[in-house]
Each structure stands twice: as structure tokens, then as C-alpha cells.
Amino acid sequence: MVMNRTLSARLAQYALVIFMILVLLTCIIPIWHTVAVSFSHKSYAAAGMVDFWPKGFNTIAYQQIIADPVFVNSFLVSVKRVLLGGGINFLLAVLMAYPLSRSSQEFRFRNIYMWFLVFTMLFSGGIIPLYILMKTLGMFNSIWALVLPGAVPVFNVILLVNFFRSIPKDLVEAGHMDGAGPWYMLFRVFIPISTPALATITLFSIVGHWNAFFDGLIFMRTPEHYPLQTYIQQLVVQLNTQNLDSSQVELLSKLSNQTLNAAKLVVAMVPILIVYPLIQRHFIHGIMLGSVKE
Amino acid sequence: MRKRKMLAGVIALTLVLSACAKNEGNEGKASNSGASPTASQSAEGTASASKASEENPFKMAEPVEISIIKSVVPDLQLPAGESIENNHYADYIAEKTNIRFKVLWYATGDDYTQKQKLAIASNDLPDIMTVDETTFRSLVEGGQVEDLTEYYNKYATDKVKEMYGVANNLPLEKATIDGKLYAMPNISVLADSISMAWVRQDWLDKLKLPAPKTVDDIATIAKAFVEQDPDGNNKNDTIGLVGNNVDLYSFAYTGSYDFTGIFHAFDSYPGLWLKDENGKVVYGSTTQETKQTLAKLKEMYNNGLIDKEFMIRKEPSQLVNSGKAGLFFGPWWTPWPLGDSIKVDKTADWKPYLIQDSQGKYNTHMVPPTTQFLVVKKGFKHPEALVKHINFYLSSGTGVSGARDKAEEEQRLDNKLFQHLYPLYTTFDYPDAVARKHDMLKNALDGQIPLEELTPEMKGHYDRWQRDLQNPKAEPGDWSAPYAYLYGGGLLKQKMDKEVYNAFTATTKTMSQKWANLLKMEKEVFFKIIAGNKPVDDFDKFVEDWKKQGGDQIIAEIEAELQK
Structure with a gap:
């Protein structure tokens, strides 16, 4: 240099x-x-x-956390949600992105599907219809209420589509030449050379699932089903000192336990701190270098 | 061309698909709502059978299941094996009243409010719930709640009627629309309205200052606290009066670290709707008295008597707890949050004082006589269960058979969990409950009444205070509650010369559209007048703007509502 x-x-x-x-x-x-x-x-x-x-x-705060069954339980709900939600997101994103990355000649309805996806990204029915839908589907208190509404991560799909499209045509043609069908193409050619993009979208959905608290709050009826962030949000929510009546004073004194709340935040941070470097490794490793000779 | 046809086809298909999906949804809903009545019917048994037991005002003839929702505190420690729904309170109440409460869901603080709003908007209501006045009125307008008039007249005990009577029946009036009672309203404890100056007595004594009586005394004390190093560490690090970055005043339950006490000493009641001599409605923040108060606060701020950074002070309690400040306004229960202060510094000796106006009179605004409304979902089979539940709740000491029995409850119930576990808990107490409790505790400590006469709650405080006397200020949990009742509660015995009620506590149509903006404008102007470079006379321009931007219209609507 x-x-x-x-x-x-x-x-x-x-x-x-x-x-x-x-x-x-x-x-x-x-x-x-x-x-x-x-x-x-x-x-x-x-x-x-x-x-x-x-x-x-x-270290009283940490001892309390370990002894707190609700916290531990919420932690497990969150882990479950990340594994399930992240897995579904990954699967659906890959399976959708591959056909959508083909040209309109190869896949005639490509543009329509694409618009269909983009539409959902821009417009939504709002929270009340979603609430009613979830209620009628009987999904309250179920892990599926946290996983299914965002099962197709449109933004991730679009990222991946663009990445797939940037893969040189020559590579695809070479594959066809050797008799690779679409499944073979996807799993043996596209996925192995797309690790940076796949790592990115996986990270997005893991962090997204880990940090989401609002859906847990509205779809879960009791705290046993809360994911961790919903549980923590309940604890660290700032209570206005105005408009308190004396019966809420005890609540106030509970909320002032900043030590415990801080400890819970630290514990909640740890998994993401561990996952980040593991995935980050792949950002550098996915290389298309040398796959095609001009 | 072909492409376009295809597109049309797909759109048609999606329409059909979405139509199908909708149908399914409806069916699902229908079958769901079809299922619930059958389930509850079996639990409720015969509706007509309840007639047979009219003479028991506390107990349903047949077991009834009522779904409710609950706001709980975070980190609630329950006895092993118990939950918010199934616990010794629930068993006790089911045994006594034949009512089993089913908790649909529970959440904390703001989350509870948010969730409840969503549930109401989606018409996903529990059988009985507690709502605020605005929600109450909209539920009545939407025909979503039962008319309780008949049930109240038929089932309410004399004790319940007496309690409402002590509150001048104001709560019932608020819950009555077009001559029909649509809710069982709570009864506010009015003590929560009064704002007191909490002062470090040890600092006052050290600097040889008299106790504060007037706003000028407050200014003198603040000046001394800033300049004369009350904590004796030879550092210029103490501040005067504490403020907060959210509110300058409170207009219902009085807040901590605001200036409500000073406003009241100027006969100003910002935030309240006032009625003048001619019956015209005036907004309290737009009066001349409010302007005078702002001028005084500006003067104090400019002289450094108010925390220089109060506009950005998110947690003013830190100043108080760390011993940087010894003067602020708060309600009678302030010793609870002060627990951390005495833990950090045992010499901190907090005393509350009321502040007079220039004529030596004590003024205060008042909490609305009722703030919570217990409503019954339209179509619920046993609205009388709510009335009976409240009959039972208030039956303590009436001696009627089936009523609450102090001795039994002391044995069976953990009193510390009362507020958390008692279903549909809300305040049904005498408006002057805190002063009454103060008397009880004081008399017991002076040996004037035998300990057996104490309520379980006050007995707990009595024991705590004994522990604190043994080992002063060692444990904030032992100090806070009895100290609040003894000192804060004691001050409440002072008769207020002027008690100002809010003339209107619901929301009008224009308010729901414009109030947020008007309030924002008010806050900005007030904060800038006190701590910014706006002159006090900008207040007059604010009043004009306020009226023009919707204030006048809102006042007209309120006057129309009040005439109803």
C-alpha cells in the first residue's frame, strides 16, 4: 500500500x-x-x-434475574421465536427470491408477483383489522401470532432478488449446460455464492424478531407468553409522575428499581452480541471472484 | 395486449380470493361468538334462579363467571402456585360471592391502556371493565354497555348509597347519561389533589430559616439553598426549587416536581375548566392569575432559584435523592419515592408544608369526584353481579351476614397484595380517606385506640413504624408508608379555603381533533416564558391564538354539554 x-x-x-x-x-x-x-x-x-x-x-440484580421464572420463560419464548421466525423468513425469502430473480421471459407473472409484494410493503390494513384477524384465527397467546404475520420479509426478498440478479448470466448458462434444474441451480449454485446476502437477511430477521415487542404486547394475553422484549418494555416503560393516584405509588417505587432493569437489558443484549460476530464472518467470505472468466 | 388481459385475470382472481378469505373470517367469528354463550350458559346456570335469593345482597344464587382485564405492576411477587387469575383472593371472593373472575389478559401501565384501547376499537370487550370518562361516554354512545339503573336501584346496599352520598352523589351524576346509569363510578380520594412543598427540614434548621408559608418564603428558602451551601460540602452544587421537563402544573392527581402549589397560591388553576360568576366557561391556563404566576416563576428562574436545567430534566428525582436539592412540590404520598433519598443520606429530614396565597388562604384544585367507570358489556347476562361485587367490597364492618369479616380476612388474605389481586380494584373510599387513616394511625401510636381497631392496612403501617422507631430510616420500606400517613396525611387535615373542581372532564368533538395541538402550544409558550426569552406579555398573544385555534369553539361545545 x-x-x-x-x-x-x-x-x-x-x-x-x-x-x-x-x-x-x-x-x-x-x-x-x-x-x-x-x-x-x-x-x-x-x-x-x-x-x-x-x-x-x-450482583443482586443478576441473582434476581436468574431466580425470576418470568424472565427466564420470556427468554425462552424469544429464542423460540427467533429460531422459528428466522427459519421461516429465511426459507420463504430464498424460495421467493429465486423465481423472482428470473426474467419475465422465463417466469411470465414475475412482475405481477413483484408488484404484489411491493404493494404489501407500502400499504397495510392497519392494526385493528390485524387484531381482529388474529382473534378470529384464534392465534392469541400462540407463538404463530408472532411469526406468521411477517413470514414473508418483503424487504429481504427484494434484497435477495437483486443479489441473485447480479449473479453473472454465464454462470447460469454454464449450469444449464451441465443439466442443472431449478432446484439444483438454487441450492448448489445460487445459495453457496450468496452467503453475504444471506447472512445479511438472516441478521435482519434475527435482530428484527429479537427486538420486536409490540406484536407480543397486543397478541399475547398473559405475560407467560411474552417474548423477552415485551417483558422488558413493561419494566422499563417510563411512568409519568403526573396523574398518579396514591394507589399507583407502589408501582412507582417498583419502577425505580433501575438496577434490576439495567441488568435485564444487559442480559437481553447478550444473545445479539454473540450472534453478530458469528454472522459477520460471512460478510467477507462470500466471494464470486474467480467463478467466471471474462 | 396479452399481458394486460393476464393482469385483469389476476386482479379478478385476487378479488375472488380475498372475498373468500373474508367469508371464512366471518364464519370463524360467527362460530366463535356462537360458542361463547353456550360455554357461559352452563357456568351461569339458570338466569331466573337469581330472583330466589334477592335477600342476599352480596352473593349470587348460582356461580357466575365474569371475564375481566387487569392492570398489574411489573415484577409482582405472588405466593407459590398462584397467578393473577387463580389466587387466594379469587378463591375467597368466589366463596363469598359466588363470582369467579376470569382474567382475559393483563398488562402493565401504559401498555395496559394501549391494549385496552385496541380491544375496545375491535369490540373485543370483557364482561366488566374499568374505563375513563371519555371512553365511558363513547361506549354509551356506541350502545356497547348495559344500562345499570334498574340493577343499582334494586341491589345496591345502603352502605354503597351512603358512600356515594358522602361524595354528594357527584360520581353517580357523572355516570348518568340521559337519566340512565351506565356505570358504577369510583369515588376519588380527594387528598391526591393537594400539592405540598416538601422541604429538607435539616437544611432549614442549619441555615436558621423559618418554615415556608408563602411563595415569597419559598423564594427565600430556594435562594438560601442555592447560595448558602446547605449540605455543607463547601461546594456550590445545590439547587433551589426542582422542576421537571414535562409539566409545569397538574390539574387532576397532583404530580411531583412541578409548580402546582405556586399556581394555586396565585389563585390560578391552569388546565382546569372553570366557571366564572356568569356561568361562562373559562380555561384556567388563560386567566390573568396564570399570567401573574408565570411572571413570578420567570423572576424566580432568572434569579437562579429554580433548577437552571429543569426544562431538560428528565428525572428530577435524581436531584432529590442525591442530596442536591431540598425543595420541591409533591403530593402527600411523596415519602414513597423519597425512600431512596433517606437510604442515600439518613440525615435527610423531609417535611411537607402548604403554601398560602397573599390573603393567607389555602387554595387547591380538586381531583374529579370520579375518574374510573366500571361498565358491563352489552348483552352480559348478570349485570347485577357487578352491583353485588361492589356491595361486598364495601360491606366491611356493616355486620350484615355474608359481609366482609375483618378477622377472617386478616387470617386468610395477604394484605400487601390487596390492590394487586382484588378483582376490579378501584378506589371506593371516603373522599377524605387519607386524613381518616392518619387519625387512626396517630391515635393508635398515641395509645388512644386499641390496636384491634386498626384496619389490616393500618396495622401493617403501625408495625412498620414501630420497626422504624427502633432503627430509624434503616429500611425505606418501613419508613415510607407510615411517614406519608403521619406527615403528608396530617397536613391534609388543614381545611382548604377554596376547592376548585374541574367543570368538565370528558372530551368534546373539537377537543379530540385540536386539543393535542393547543396543549403543545400552551406548553411551549409557558416554558419559554419562564425559562426562555419570551416576555411575560406574550401570554396575551397566546390567549388570543388559543381562542382562535379552536379554544373558543371548544368552550362553546363544553357550555352546550354542560347545559344537557
Whole structure:
């Protein structure tokens, strides 16, 4: 690599590094603060006296979490949802993207299907019809209510369609030449060379499923069925100090347990923090280099 | 050409498909709703049989199942094996009243409200639920709830009627539309309206300042707290009066860390609909008194007596808990959130004071006499069950057979879980309940009444206070509740010279469209007058704008509603 060693270029380089470090800090500091609060004494946290180092160090919050059956249960619901939802999303996205990536000559209704998909991305019936639909389908309290409404991730499908279309024609023709049918083509040629795109959409749907809380809130009738984020949302929701009557005071004192809430946030963060680097590896690995010689 | 034909074909097909899907949906719904009556019929048995037991006002003749929804606190610790639906309270009530409550769903705080709104919009109602006044009126208008007039007249006990009577029957009036009673309204505890100044007494003593009585005293104390280093750490790090970034005032249940007490000391009642001498409706935020208050607050802010950063202060409680502030306005129950303050600093000695106006009078706004309405879904078979349930709830100490028995409840029920587990819990208490409880606790501590006369709730507080006396301020849980009743509750015995009720507490048509914007404008102007660079006289322009942008129309609608 050739380095530009003039003074101004080096200054620019330093400025850039410092800027990037600052950006990095804005990401890390809130997380670090949350971790610090989670190990602090409840009263110091409520008094806002904890910055970057735990004050009154203890691990009571984490012990409480481990002993809290609702939390553990919600965690399992979330894991189930991610596996099921992520799996269905992946399967449907791949199976839809492949035919849609063929030209209209090969697949005559391609454009119609495409518009059909895009339409659902732009317009929806709104939340009340969805609620009524789910109720009539009897899906309340069922994991399917969290998984099926978004079973086809349109945005991911479109991403994947575009990626598939960018695969050189020569490769497809070579496959045909050797007698590959559509299934063989998809599973032995397209999927192996599309790992970056597949990793991206998988990450999207995993993070999406892991973070979603609103559908859990409206379709699940009791907290045993809440996914983790819905459960946590219930805990950390900011209660307005206005318009409280005395019977709600106890609620207020419960909510001020910032330590416990912070600990729950930390625990909820861990799975995504683990999944990210695992998937990120594939961003670099998917290479089409060398598959076609011009 | 061919392509176009194809497109038409597909569109036609989708239409047909979606039509089919719709049909299926309807069928599903029909079969669903067809199934529920049969299920409940078997549980309810004979509808006519209930006539036979008219003499028992607390118990249904046959077991009845009622579906409800419930707002619960997060992290509720229940005894092993119990749930929100099945627990010792539910068993106790089922045994006594023959009513089994089935909890359709439960959620927390705002989530509960959101979920309830969605359920109401989708007409997915439980048999009985609690709603606010606006929802109540729209449910009545939509014909979604039962008329309870007949059931109330026939089944309500004298005790229930007496309780409403003590509240001047105002709650019943609110629940009556066109001469028909559509809900069992709750009875508000009016103590929750009054805003008190909570002050660090140890700081006052240290700086040799008298207790506050007027707004000027508050200003003096705030000045001393800012300048004279009350915490004695030789650092200029204390602030005066605490504010918050959301509300300057409260107009119903009084909030913490706002300036409600100062507004009231200027005879100003922002946020409330007031009736002037001529019966005209006026919005409290647009009066001259409000302008004067804003001028005073601006002066205080400019002199540094109010937290410089209150406009962006998201959690003002942190200032209080960390010992940076020793002066703020809050309700009588403030010691609950103050638990963290005494945990951090045991020398913190909080005392509440009421603030007078310039004539030495005490003014306050009042919580609406009722805020929650228990409604019965249209078509529910046993509306009288609701009346009987409330009969039973209020039957304590009436001595009628089948009524609630204190001794038995003490033995069987965990009193700490009362609010959380009692089905359809809402406040049905004397409007001056807090002052009554204060008297009871005080008298018991002074040895004037025997401990057996204490209610289970107050007995708990009595025990807590004994523990706290042994080991002062060691455990916030032992300190908060009795301290609130003894000091906050004690102050409530002060007779208020002027009690201002909100003349209108529902929502009109124009309000539902424009209120959010009007309120936003009001907040912006008020905050900018106090802490920004807007002159006080911009208030007059705000009043004009407010009237022009819908205020006048809303007032006309309210006057029409009130005439009804």
C-alpha cells in the first residue's frame, strides 16, 4: 500500500481516527453505563450517582434475574421465536427470491408477483383489522401470532432478488449446460455464492424478531407468553409522575428499581452480541471472484 | 395486449380470493361468538334462579363467571402456585360471592391502556371493565354497555348509597347519561389533589430559616439553598426549587416536581375548566392569575432559584435523592419515592408544608369526584353481579351476614397484595380517606385506640413504624408508608379555603381533533416564558391564538354539554 506522507494528509488521517473513536464512544458509553448501573446499589442508581463505575457494587440484580421464572420463560419464548421466525423468513425469502430473480421471459407473472409484494410493503390494513384477524384465527397467546404475520420479509426478498440478479448470466448458462434444474441451480449454485446476502437477511430477521415487542404486547394475553422484549418494555416503560393516584405509588417505587432493569437489558443484549460476530464472518467470505472468466 | 388481459385475470382472481378469505373470517367469528354463550350458559346456570335469593345482597344464587382485564405492576411477587387469575383472593371472593373472575389478559401501565384501547376499537370487550370518562361516554354512545339503573336501584346496599352520598352523589351524576346509569363510578380520594412543598427540614434548621408559608418564603428558602451551601460540602452544587421537563402544573392527581402549589397560591388553576360568576366557561391556563404566576416563576428562574436545567430534566428525582436539592412540590404520598433519598443520606429530614396565597388562604384544585367507570358489556347476562361485587367490597364492618369479616380476612388474605389481586380494584373510599387513616394511625401510636381497631392496612403501617422507631430510616420500606400517613396525611387535615373542581372532564368533538395541538402550544409558550426569552406579555398573544385555534369553539361545545 502506498502511503501519502505529506503533513496535511497525516493530519487528516489523525482527525479521521479521532472522529471515528468519538463515534465509537457514543455507541459504547450507553452500554457501559447500563452495565455499571446493573452492578450498583439500587439507591445510588435512583439518585443518578452512577456514571461509568458501579457504586455500591453487588450482583443482586443478576441473582434476581436468574431466580425470576418470568424472565427466564420470556427468554425462552424469544429464542423460540427467533429460531422459528428466522427459519421461516429465511426459507420463504430464498424460495421467493429465486423465481423472482428470473426474467419475465422465463417466469411470465414475475412482475405481477413483484408488484404484489411491493404493494404489501407500502400499504397495510392497519392494526385493528390485524387484531381482529388474529382473534378470529384464534392465534392469541400462540407463538404463530408472532411469526406468521411477517413470514414473508418483503424487504429481504427484494434484497435477495437483486443479489441473485447480479449473479453473472454465464454462470447460469454454464449450469444449464451441465443439466442443472431449478432446484439444483438454487441450492448448489445460487445459495453457496450468496452467503453475504444471506447472512445479511438472516441478521435482519434475527435482530428484527429479537427486538420486536409490540406484536407480543397486543397478541399475547398473559405475560407467560411474552417474548423477552415485551417483558422488558413493561419494566422499563417510563411512568409519568403526573396523574398518579396514591394507589399507583407502589408501582412507582417498583419502577425505580433501575438496577434490576439495567441488568435485564444487559442480559437481553447478550444473545445479539454473540450472534453478530458469528454472522459477520460471512460478510467477507462470500466471494464470486474467480467463478467466471471474462 | 396479452399481458394486460393476464393482469385483469389476476386482479379478478385476487378479488375472488380475498372475498373468500373474508367469508371464512366471518364464519370463524360467527362460530366463535356462537360458542361463547353456550360455554357461559352452563357456568351461569339458570338466569331466573337469581330472583330466589334477592335477600342476599352480596352473593349470587348460582356461580357466575365474569371475564375481566387487569392492570398489574411489573415484577409482582405472588405466593407459590398462584397467578393473577387463580389466587387466594379469587378463591375467597368466589366463596363469598359466588363470582369467579376470569382474567382475559393483563398488562402493565401504559401498555395496559394501549391494549385496552385496541380491544375496545375491535369490540373485543370483557364482561366488566374499568374505563375513563371519555371512553365511558363513547361506549354509551356506541350502545356497547348495559344500562345499570334498574340493577343499582334494586341491589345496591345502603352502605354503597351512603358512600356515594358522602361524595354528594357527584360520581353517580357523572355516570348518568340521559337519566340512565351506565356505570358504577369510583369515588376519588380527594387528598391526591393537594400539592405540598416538601422541604429538607435539616437544611432549614442549619441555615436558621423559618418554615415556608408563602411563595415569597419559598423564594427565600430556594435562594438560601442555592447560595448558602446547605449540605455543607463547601461546594456550590445545590439547587433551589426542582422542576421537571414535562409539566409545569397538574390539574387532576397532583404530580411531583412541578409548580402546582405556586399556581394555586396565585389563585390560578391552569388546565382546569372553570366557571366564572356568569356561568361562562373559562380555561384556567388563560386567566390573568396564570399570567401573574408565570411572571413570578420567570423572576424566580432568572434569579437562579429554580433548577437552571429543569426544562431538560428528565428525572428530577435524581436531584432529590442525591442530596442536591431540598425543595420541591409533591403530593402527600411523596415519602414513597423519597425512600431512596433517606437510604442515600439518613440525615435527610423531609417535611411537607402548604403554601398560602397573599390573603393567607389555602387554595387547591380538586381531583374529579370520579375518574374510573366500571361498565358491563352489552348483552352480559348478570349485570347485577357487578352491583353485588361492589356491595361486598364495601360491606366491611356493616355486620350484615355474608359481609366482609375483618378477622377472617386478616387470617386468610395477604394484605400487601390487596390492590394487586382484588378483582376490579378501584378506589371506593371516603373522599377524605387519607386524613381518616392518619387519625387512626396517630391515635393508635398515641395509645388512644386499641390496636384491634386498626384496619389490616393500618396495622401493617403501625408495625412498620414501630420497626422504624427502633432503627430509624434503616429500611425505606418501613419508613415510607407510615411517614406519608403521619406527615403528608396530617397536613391534609388543614381545611382548604377554596376547592376548585374541574367543570368538565370528558372530551368534546373539537377537543379530540385540536386539543393535542393547543396543549403543545400552551406548553411551549409557558416554558419559554419562564425559562426562555419570551416576555411575560406574550401570554396575551397566546390567549388570543388559543381562542382562535379552536379554544373558543371548544368552550362553546363544553357550555352546550354542560347545559344537557
